[in-house]
Amino acid sequence: MILFAVVLLSVFQIVELLVLGNKTVVCYGGPGTYTGVDRYNQIGSWNQTYHPADPQQIHVSWISDGKAFTVQFSTMDPIKRSTLVYWSDDEDENETIEGGQNWEFIDGGIAKHSQFMHTLASNRLYPSTLYEYKVITIDNKDKSHVSNTFELHTPDLDQSTSFKFIATGDVGVVNAVSMPIFKQLAKSHDYDFVAIMGDQGYDLADFNGTKGDEYMNFAQEFYATVPILTTAGNHESAYNFSHYKNRFDLLPYKQSDFSDAMQYSINYKSLHLISFATEVFFYGSPEQIQTSLNWLEQDLIKATRQRSSVPWIAVIGHRPLYCSILSNPDCAENAERIRFGFDQQLGLETLMTKYNVDAYICGHKHNYERTFPVRNNTLLTTSYHNPPSFFQVITGNAGNYEGPDQFDNTSVLPDWLGHRFQGYGFSTVQVSHHHFDLHHYETNIDGTLGKLQDHVRVSKTPSHVNKQKIV
Ligand SMILES: *[C@@H]1O[C@H](CO)[C@@H](O)[C@H](O)[C@H]1NC(C)=O
Ligand SMILES: *[C@@H]1O[C@H](CO)[C@@H](O)[C@H](O)[C@H]1NC(C)=O
Ligand SMILES: *[C@@H]1O[C@H](CO)[C@@H](O)[C@H](O)[C@H]1NC(C)=O
Ligand SMILES: *[C@@H]1O[C@H](CO)[C@@H](O)[C@H](O)[C@H]1NC(C)=O
Numbered sequence: 001m002i003l004f005a006v007v008l009l010s011v012f013q014i015v016e017l018l019v020l021g022n023k024t025v026v027c028y029g030g031p032g033t034y035t036g037v038d039r040y041n042q043i044g045s046w047n048q049t050y051h052p053a054d055p056q057q058i059h060v061s062w063i064s065d066g067k068a069f070t071v072q073f074s075t076m077d078p079i080k081r082s083t084l085v086y087w088s089d090d091e092d093e094n095e096t097i098e099g100g101q102n103w104e105f106i107d108g109g110i111a112k113h114s115q116f117m118h119t120l121a122s123n124r125l126y127p128s129t130l131y132e133y134k135v136i137t138i139d140n141k142d143k144s145h146v147s148n149t150f151e152l153h154t155p156d157l158d159q160s161t162s163f164k165f166i167a168t169g170d171v172g173v174v175n176a177v178s179m180p181i182f183k184q185l186a187k188s189h190d191y192d193f194v195a196i197m198g199d200q201g202y203d204l205a206d207f208n209g210t211k212g213d214e215y216m217n218f219a220q221e222f223y224a225t226v227p228i229l230t231t232a233g234n235h236e237s238a239y240n241f242s243h244y245k246n247r248f249d250l251l252p253y254k255q256s257d258f259s260d261a262m263q264y265s266i267n268y269k270s271l272h273l274i275s276f277a278t279e280v281f282f283y284g285s286p287e288q289i290q291t292s293l294n295w296l297e298q299d300l301i302k303a304t305r306q307r308s309s310v311p312w313i314a315v316i317g318h319r320p321l322y323c324s325i326l327s328n329p330d331c332a333e334n335a336e337r338i339r340f341g342f343d344q345q346l347g348l349e350t351l352m353t354k355y356n357v358d359a360y361i362c363g364h365k366h367n368y369e370r371t372f373p374v375r376n377n378t379l380l381t382t383s384y385h386n387p388p389s390f391f392q393v394i395t396g397n398a399g400n401y402e403g404p405d406q407f408d409n410t411s412v413l414p415d416w417l418g419h420r421f422q423g424y425g426f427s428t429v430q431v432s433h434h435h436f437d438l439h440h441y442e443t444n445i446d447g448t449l450g451k452l453q454d455h456v457r458v459s460k461t462p463s464h465v466n467k468q469k470i471v
């Protein structure tokens, strides 16, 4: 049982008292509170002092299928130019990329905290290769600044072979219980990307935007090694999601015909992954909601045309369409709003069922839940073989200052609920042409890997995929 007490220490510093069992720990790092040191963020470079022209907050994302990637980083001062240098054991020469995009990002707070953001992209990657890379900046006095060296691996060329990705969400800069494991998994090169279902840093815009810098540096070892594909959560809503849009400008939205990082899609082997901004239903105008849904439908039409070669369609978003804490508005009217929109006609579920999406993965609730194949709040089947509708997984329990969300034990459990787990953890997904396997692992409170808490295997036959193409 976890309780919170909020103590106002000064105008700007709020300290959470987190009661874990019978131990009270002072916990900094929630919205509006300073970042503190805890056992999960001692390692890493979040509190390193950077020269204003040093590259920091390095993170990478895929543009497509593991053949092209983008690296994004920040400098606090303007610079003359930057270079991405990468190499592998198989090649004699280093590849260099110059001439990326640079822009100034000014936080919306009163300090107008400014930084310069840079992206550099390469579309010349070889398959099945372990690369090393670094970024070099040249400052206005022609002095060069070199980042640490990071590793990045590319998948093999065979589109039908399986690959794995990490699926998680709601990651703070303190009490980020799973981050030590993520940094270990990054080194293993077993995972081709990480899907983060929103709410990072708590909050990126805090303290004139400096908490966002801390978070991105804290996550750097992970995000610079495992390409990230993310979505915006309610904790990123400040200044019209400007921190999210600027810090994750590397996401492949331009290649997906969307106007900013709020929505995009990518093909990765047998998977078409779509990132949809559920926050538009809460912060957007009716016109913006319509724009988001129109884009989604166009993207789903394209995905349907290529379904024989790319059979799986998964959507990532921040908020759940279904959750079992029925006394909470997020599991009642808010979930319903995302499913069918305001007019009970057009929402995320409307389009996901029309185009036979296989899986919806989200966060927002800080626990794990898996539904059976479901539609309109109704259980369709408990089988995951050739399922007639999508299933949903909430995996928002990576760890942040709030701790896990408590299940309420008084209400009757909905019949569409397959499994739920209260505690810290994260998911992994393995995708091949015929199977989609999701595992959920517990993270122990000491930041080590715990027990397997759930496994579901979805399987589809070619004739089922053919049926899914009929809209
Ligand atoms: C705190 O809880 C642990 C078990 O969780 C117990 O062994 C210990 O005696 C408790 N300490 C106090 C002071 O209640
Ligand atoms: C960060 O580093 C500075 C300088 O070394 C130190 O004074 C400060 O206590 C550190 N803060 C945290 C939260 O570790
Ligand atoms: C490539 O860069 C690495 C790391 O800086 C360096 O050790 C190596 O000598 C470079 N190789 C070439 C061919 O420039
Ligand atoms: C933001 O910056 C202003 C001006 O420097 C400062 O007065 C204020 O305390 C800062 N706000 C926070 C929350 O740190």
Ligand SMILES: *[C@@H]1O[C@H](CO)[C@@H](O)[C@H](O)[C@H]1NC(C)=O
Pocket: 240, 260, 262, 288
């Ligand atoms: C917020 O950003 C969106 C683009 O993501 C834009 O369409 C909208 O006009 C912006 N809203 C405001 C109030 O600036």
Ligand SMILES: *[C@@H]1O[C@H](CO)[C@@H](O)[C@H](O)[C@H]1NC(C)=O
Pocket: 340, 376
């Ligand atoms: C969902 O089910 C309700 C009854 O529970 C029904 O009124 C509504 O029309 C259904 N909506 C859709 C889109 O099927």
Ligand SMILES: *[C@@H]1O[C@H](CO)[C@@H](O)[C@H](O)[C@H]1NC(C)=O
Pocket: 001, 406, 407, 408, 409, 422
């Ligand atoms: C509900 O049940 C779970 C599992 O039995 C337990 O861990 C949790 O503390 C309970 N929640 C509440 C609010 O009592």
Ligand SMILES: [Fe+2]
Pocket: 199, 233, 234, 235, 318, 363, 364, 365
């Ligand atoms: Fe959230």
